[in-house]
Amino acid sequence: MEAEIKWLDNPEIFRVNQLPAHSDHHFYRNYVEWQQHKSSFEQSLDGQWQFKFAQTPQERVKDFYKVDFDASNFGHIKVPSEIELSDYTQNNYINTLMPWEGKIFRRPAYALSQDDPEEGSFSEGKDNTVGLYLKHFDLNDELRGKQIRVRFEGVERSMYLWLNGHFIGYAEDSFTPSEFDLTPYIQDEDNVIAVEVFKHSTASWIEDQDMFRFSGIFRSVELLAQPVTHLEDFTLKPRVADNYRDGELAIDLAFVGEQAGNVHLVVKDHDGKTLLDETKPVTEKVTVEPHEFKDVHLWDNHDPYLYQLLIEVKDAKGNLLELVPYQFGFRRIEISPEHVVLLNGKRLIINGVNRHEWDDHRGRSVTMKDMLSDIHTFKENNINAVRTCHYPDQIPWYYLCDQNGIYMMAENNLESHATWQKMGAVEPSYNVPGSVPQWREVVVDRARSNYEFFKNHTAILFWSLGNESFAGDNLVAMQQFYKEHDDSRLVHYEGVCHTHDYSDQIPSLNKENYLPQGETHDYRDELSDVESWMYLPPKQVEEYLKNNPDKPFMECEYMHDMGNSVGGMGSYIKLLDKYPQYFGGFIWDFIDQALQVKDPISGQMVMRYGGDFDDRHSDYEFSGDGLMFADRTPKPAMQEVRYYYGLHK
Amino acid sequence: MAYTNKMHVIYGDGTLGLGGDNFHYIFSYEKGGLESLKLNGKEWLYRVPTPTFWRATTDNDRGSGFNIKSAQWLAADTFSKCLNDQTDLVVDDRHFDHLPVAPETNKFTNHETANKVKITFTYETLTVPATKVTVTYVVGATGQINVSAHYFGHEDLPGLPVFGLRFIMPTLATGFDYEGLSGETYPDRMAGARHGKYHVDGLPVTPYLVPQENGMHMETGQLSITREITENNADHSAEPFSLKISQEDQPFNFSCLPYTAEELESATHIEELPLARRTVLVMAGAVRGVGGIDSWGADVEKQYHIPADQDIEFSFIINPTK
Numbered sequence: 005m006e007a008e009i010k011w012l013d014n015p016e017i018f019r020v021n022q023l024p025a026h027s028d029h030h031f032y033r034n035y036v037e038w039q040q041h042k043s044s045f046e047q048s049l050d051g052q053w054q055f056k057f058a059q060t061p062q063e064r065v066k067d068f069y070k071v072d073f074d075a076s077n078f079g080h081i082k083v084p085s086e087i088e089l090s091d092y093t094q095n096n097y098i099n100t101l102m103p104w105e106g107k108i109f110r111r112p113a114y115a116l117s118q119d120d121p122e123e124g125s126f127s128e129g130k131d132n133t134v135g136l137y138l139k140h141f142d143l144n145d146e147l148r149g150k151q152i153r154v155r156f157e158g159v160e161r162s163m164y165l166w167l168n169g170h171f172i173g174y175a176e177d178s179f180t181p182s183e184f185d186l187t188p189y190i191q192d193e194d195n196v197i198a199v200e201v202f203k204h205s206t207a208s209w210i211e212d213q214d215m216f217r218f219s220g221i222f223r224s225v226e227l228l229a230q231p232v233t234h235l236e237d238f239t240l241k242p243r244v245a246d247n248y249r250d251g252e253l254a255i256d257l258a259f260v261g262e263q264a265g266n267v268h269l270v271v272k273d274h275d276g277k278t279l280l281d282e283t284k285p286v287t288e289k290v291t292v293e294p295h296e297f298k299d300v301h302l303w304d305n306h307d308p309y310l311y312q313l314l315i316e317v318k319d320a321k322g323n324l325l326e327l328v329p330y331q332f333g334f335r336r337i338e339i340s341p342e343h344v345v346l347l348n349g350k351r352l353i354i355n356g357v358n359r360h361e362w363d364d365h366r367g368r369s370v371t372m373k374d375m376l377s378d379i380h381t382f383k384e385n386n387i388n389a390v391r392t393c394h395y396p397d398q399i400p401w402y403y404l405c406d407q408n409g410i411y412m413m414a415e416n417n418l419e420s421h422a423t424w425q426k427m428g429a430v431e432p433s434y435n436v437p438g439s440v441p442q443w444r445e446v447v448v449d450r451a452r453s454n455y456e457f458f459k460n461h462t463a464i465l466f467w468s469l470g471n472e473s474f475a476g477d478n479l480v481a482m483q484q485f486y487k488e489h490d491d492s493r494l495v496h497y498e499g500v501c502h503t504h505d506y507s508d509q510i511p512s513l514n515k516e517n518y519l520p521q522g523e524t525h526d527y528r529d530e531l532s533d534v535e536s537w538m539y540l541p542p543k544q545v546e547e548y549l550k551n552n553p554d555k556p557f558m559e560c561e562y563m564h565d566m567g568n569s570v571g572g573m574g575s576y577i578k579l580l581d582k583y584p585q586y587f588g589g590f591i592w593d594f595i596d597q598a599l600q601v602k603d604p605i606s607g608q609m610v611m612r613y614g615g616d617f618d619d620r621h622s623d624y625e626f627s628g629d630g631l632m633f634a635d636r637t638p639k640p641a642m643q644e645v646r647y648y649y650g651l652h653k
Numbered sequence: 654m655a656y657t658n659k660m661h662v663i664y665g666d667g668t669l670g671l672g673g674d675n676f677h678y679i680f681s682y683e684k685g686g687l688e689s690l691k692l693n694g695k696e697w698l699y700r701v702p703t704p705t706f707w708r709a710t711t712d713n714d715r716g717s718g719f720n721i722k723s724a725q726w727l728a729a730d731t732f733s734k735c736l737n738d739q740t741d742l743v744v745d746d747r748h749f750d751h752l753p754v755a756p757e758t759n760k761f762t763n764h765e766t767a768n769k770v771k772i773t774f775t776y777e778t779l780t781v782p783a784t785k786v787t788v789t790y791v792v793g794a795t796g797q798i799n800v801s802a803h804y805f806g807h808e809d810l811p812g813l814p815v816f817g818l819r820f821i822m823p824t825l826a827t828g829f830d831y832e833g834l835s836g837e838t839y840p841d842r843m844a845g846a847r848h849g850k851y852h853v854d855g856l857p858v859t860p861y862l863v864p865q866e867n868g869m870h871m872e873t874g875q876l877s878i879t880r881e882i883t884e885n886n887a888d889h890s891a892e893p894f895s896l897k898i899s900q901e902d903q904p905f906n907f908s909c910l911p912y913t914a915e916e917l918e919s920a921t922h923i924e925e926l927p928l929a930r931r932t933v934l935v936m937a938g939a940v941r942g943v944g945g946i947d948s949w950g951a952d953v954e955k956q957y958h959i960p961a962d963q964d965i966e967f968s969f970i971i972n973p974t975k
Contacts, residue, residue, distance in 0.1 A: 541946050562946075566712040626948075639859070643846060
């Protein structure tokens with residue numbers, strides 16, 4: 005198969021030869037490797053790569069992936085990093101409108117007409133910058149002779165991959181790991197991997213997040229070797245019984261490679277006591293039937309108790325092939341008949357923040373140090389929940405939330421507000437994904453990936469379909485995916501409120517401000533388990549809560565912390581005492597998005613925001629709305645958050 | 654003046670001077686206010702204190718259009734108009750119904766004294782319609798000054814961003830100490846603050862991406878601002894010296910920054926602010942909340958507005974110390 009640039013224009017082509025998403029577990033050769041957090045099955049490709057930048061698809065070097073290509077005029081770039089932050093192309097911050105606003109007229113393929121594929125929209129886009137990446141490598145000894153895959157943890161926005169001159173595959177979905185099998189073409193030595201990264205494709209319409217618009221391989225890349233028998237995927241199903249005291253655990257496992265030998269599963273508590281010990285022969289699918297856990301130690305924010313699961317995969321002779329450790333907790337989230345959200349049978353209150361991945365020098369290419377610092381800030385300030393706005397985060401963040409009892413709203417990589425929101429008005433005439441058939445599979449795939457990678461994380465209490473993407477049959481399909489695969493979490497989506505008439509529930513709202521002109525199908529009962537709004541003032545929140553609320557209420561974004569803000573937080577918090585159906589919200593947001601640069605006039609390191617790079621159209625300082633300054637020092641408002649969030653810990 | 658417990662009163666032709674062991678004050682009839690506040694030989698004023706009505710627009714103010722609705726308060730803050738003919742002076746029991754200048758004062762000597770002097774300046778706001786503000790200084794024999802300000806409400810004016818008195822000091826303070834609330838507080842954002850004694854090093858400007866109102870401290874009992882240098886060319890000392898302010902009846906609100914609201918207003922980045930060289934103390938009688946519902950339209954909650962149609966009065970005490 006050959007790569008085709010036209011895929012950039014086609015919303016129905018979003019993954020080519022990608023391996024299916026699967027649980028995000030690590031696997032080690034043995035116990036020593038686990039203790040040292042270093043798997044010999046893994047080889048990092050992070051570091052210097054050769055790099056060539058092109059302003060447009062037409063100007064790019066097209067045969068750079070060939071083995072005999074002379075790359076002597078290529079420069080270098082660090083992987084992971086943002087291309088813009090190496091000054092190859094302009095930084096730009098823009099909120100709602102698309103980054104080509106005022107420069108290129110575009111409409112999403114098939115949005116206005118089923119006969120309108122918008123061919124060439126991106127493959128010939130004058131704004132579609134391209135990064136060409138090359139990396140030469142030898143396989144580590146431990147990886148040789150094995151099945152080898154490569155994992156790109158995050159690439160904005162569309163990538164084509166070659167190995168040793170052979171086309172391997174294509175991926176979109178910038179914030180989700182993409183894996184490809186390299187086995188057919190891998191050599192022990194002198195491999196060359198080639199990646200072509202386009203800033204824009206049809207995916208740009210549904211990745212219109214309010215943020216600096218970057219591109220490039222901005223998360224880590226690694227090779228993964230698998231032993232002859234490999235645990236490809238597993239699903240943990242810890243359940244809490246109706247008495248909220250006992251639990252049970254069922255596990256589904258899926259193996260690839262030789263179907264031989266045994267799998268040995270052990271679950272231990274903190275004291276090292278073994279609570280489950282089972283051995284089963286390896287087959288393609290292995291099921292551990294529900295196993296009872298008496299007097300289970302429940303997991304929550306105060307006491308994020310995790311049990312240790314150890315999965316040993318052994319060959320027929322009993323030799324250990326791989327060790328998969330995983331920690332999980334028992335917790336139960338549900339909605340009571342009184343429309344109150346319960347965690348482990350008790351009312352759940354979300355003292356949350358929205359968190360973009362941000363580093364003032366590295367953009368969205370955040371580090372473990374950033375993540376650890378954020379967790380520390382959460383704990384210090386009584387923040388008990390995070391919404392991964394508006395895309396999946398780096399994998400370690402989910403583990404940190406499990407370990408620290410941070411409730412997660414795990415959001416899909418989906419935001420399309422430019423296609424339905426025009427200077428504040430609801431105008432969905434060319435909305436995608438909406439109900440446009442050609443945009444259905446791409447968003448369901450995003451729901452699937454989010455679920456499959458992160459399904460075993462105890463911290464995730466809510467799946468979120470995305471942000472500000474209006475509503476439509478395609479979002480219903482995403483919701484149905486979650487409902488069909490996971491009955492242990494709630495599904496959240498806010499944008500559906502733009503299809504329902506709230507005259508009875510929130511009489512003081514002006515319909516013109518939230519409903520589109522003309523008829524719209526009411527999706528309220530098809531998209532979200534909870535009633536979610538953003539920035540609804542306290543008085544109107546109270547109106548909803550007073551008028552026989554039929555769903556629990558939350559604010560997925562509130563307390564817009566732009567500049568000197570967070571005044572009047574008490575008006576929201578006191579509603580928690582009056583109305584059990586109110587379960588809190590997520591402050592917008594955790595950290596300012598600003599870039600630290602050297603000021604040529606003063607010579608000082610200073611913060612720069614949208615428009616400071618001659619980037620137009622821009623939304624200027626509108627990305628400066630965090631509880632933290634971009635350098636991770638807290639804003640003065642943090643003491644207010646610590647106080648109010650401490651009232652309902 | 655060691656032979657008396659009273660203060661020395663100097664009837665000038667454009668000013669009124671008041672002096673004691675460790676203080677000397679000059680009220681200027683021309684400039685319309687306290688021109689010199691000298692304690693232990695150190696000058697504390699760069700220009701006469703003026704009523705202040707503007708705060709540098711916050712992102713939330715901009716989003717809700719408050720800066721546009723209340724724009725005339727920026728002019729009123731920038732330019733001060735003192736009604737000199739309405740300046741009112743009482744020396745002990747003697748009331749001057751017009752300012753005491755020559756020839757009327759020719760009968761005085763260089764040995765005039767008093768126990769208590771009260772001087773009131775009246776300002777007309779540069780708003781349409783205009784309203785008035787009075788600022789009264791009551792000076793006791795020890796040099797203690799009870800300062801009070803009164804805003805006369807007017808129903809045809811837009812809501813105020815702030816109401817207070819602005820003192821600009823000739824040099825940069827090295828820091829300040831206060832007894833009040835932790836951190837930066839506003840009426841709608843002070844629940845999380847802890848009461849205590851705090852030291853602030855230097856005059857930090859909170860580095861919001863776009864410079865804006867910052868650094869307010871609500872409900873303060875005591876404030877001491879410390880400087881080390883003066884602009885007096887003959888002053889070779891670098892010993893720290895302090896100005897002490899305490900509450901009168903009610904706690905006061907203040908911010909102590911190196912910039913005026915206008916300077917903050919005109920910068921789009923922190924580094925565009927001028928070199929810090931003075932100390933700007935705002936003693937605020939009424940502070941508007943910062944809001945937080947959103948940054949594109951929602952107003953600050955009503956109870957945290959400063960309605961223009963109601964009178965505002967506040968006071969505090971400046972204590973000379975040895």
